[in-house]
Amino acid sequence: MALATPTAVVLELMTMGQQSAAHLGDLLRAASPPVRAEHQALAAEILRCCDRVIAAVSAGASDKKRKMTDPGATTCHPPAAAMPSKRRVRGAEAHREVHADTTADGFVWRKYGQKDINGSNHPRLYYRCAFRGEGCAATRRVQRSQEEPAAFVIAYYGEHTCGAAFSQQRAEPQPPTVVDSGSNAWGVFGAVDRNRGSPLMPSLAAEHDVRRHGEAPRDTSQRWSSPSSSSSYSEVELGASPVEGFLDGNFDWEWETVVNSLRFGDLLH
DNA sequence: TCTACTTGACCGCTTCT
DNA sequence: AGAAGCGGTCAAGTAGA
Known part of the structure; x- marks a missing residue:
């Protein structure tokens, strides 16, 4: 079965969220009239959260269980232990x-x-x-x-x-x-x-x-x-x-x- | 004291290397 | 084939009636 692992899906979704947050930040910065600084800070905060989740997931996937020898396993090859x-x-x-x-x-x-x-x-x-x-x-x-x-x-x-x-x-x-x-x-x-x-x-x-x-x-x-x-x-x-x-x-x-x-x-x- | 539930430990099957 | 992980079961301890 070619189902993505939970880790891979989270990574993908968080990456999307990261990109969306970054885009939102760009839009806010380019907005005219300028939006309030706290709005931009909020977008930046979302971005940081995404970054941290991605980092944490990546770290978790890399040391999870044995048999994770494939360096690309995080996104491409589901670890057996992560699958139902x-x-x-x-x-x-x-x-x-x-x-x-x-x-x-x-x-x-x-x-x-x-x-x-x-x-x-x-x-x-x-x-x-x-x-x-x-x-x-x-x-x-x-x-x-x-x-x-x-x-x-x-x-x-x-x-x-x-x-x-x-x-x-x-x-x-x-x-x-x-x-x-x-x-x-x-x-x-x-x-x-x-x-x-x-x-x-x-x-x-x-x-x-x-x-x-x-x-x-x-x-x-x-x-x-x-x-x-x-x-x-x-x-x-x-x-x-x-x-x-x-x-x-x-x-x-x-x-x-x-x-x-x-x-x-x-x-x- | 009895009965039933909780939960840690064990056994054996399955999967991976 | 061996190692490791996991699911299923057992049984001791515990709590409630």
Whole structure:
């Protein structure tokens, strides 16, 4: 695939911005009647910012990871590490992938892991069927859609063999559909998705309390009496910055990669 | 005390040189 | 073929009920 790397795209865009800022500065200087000095200073400031971003991106690209032996790699040859990984497609066994607004699918899931995926600004959450102890080997991966942060991409692996157990539960009182959830160490995610697959109807899913926050207290108070686990549901919304939103909506690659390349810490000095 | 979540560590697969 | 990176899973620690 001939997709440009995030670094290359940022460099290109920033170069364009740099040129635009320079042009703007020229126009302001040549303006008649003369514009105020602060306007010219503003254009100069934009230019400086572009310069610094370009410098930072270039530096970041040059020392990023191994295998960057090609001197032209910054713009022409995407480093593998900067691209969304196409490595392991685990579970070659038939699985289906679902794009949905909610992670609720009618099954009871228990989260067993969370992983920051290379090239993705959203962590991937790993769930297995809560009835695993009864022999159900179904698992699923949940990750926020890059294109639509409010949506989820859910990949299912294995088949549920716990249908009976589940259908019995449906007679149980339905749990509240949402719990707020709390601590996380993932930065980008405001909170961790904690859906455990309560039997939600679409209408209920629409009522999910989507919260935007930094450190909501952990809340598992809303339990549902099930044979082997509680069931609760939470949806979260990441606190996307405007820039992040922009990038989410415009590129196939990932914001975090860009952030890493940018070395914002350096830019602030 | 029990249950579920978090998260660091490990394993094994994939890719690159 | 070996090295390195990455995704998936495990399990100890922790927190809430």
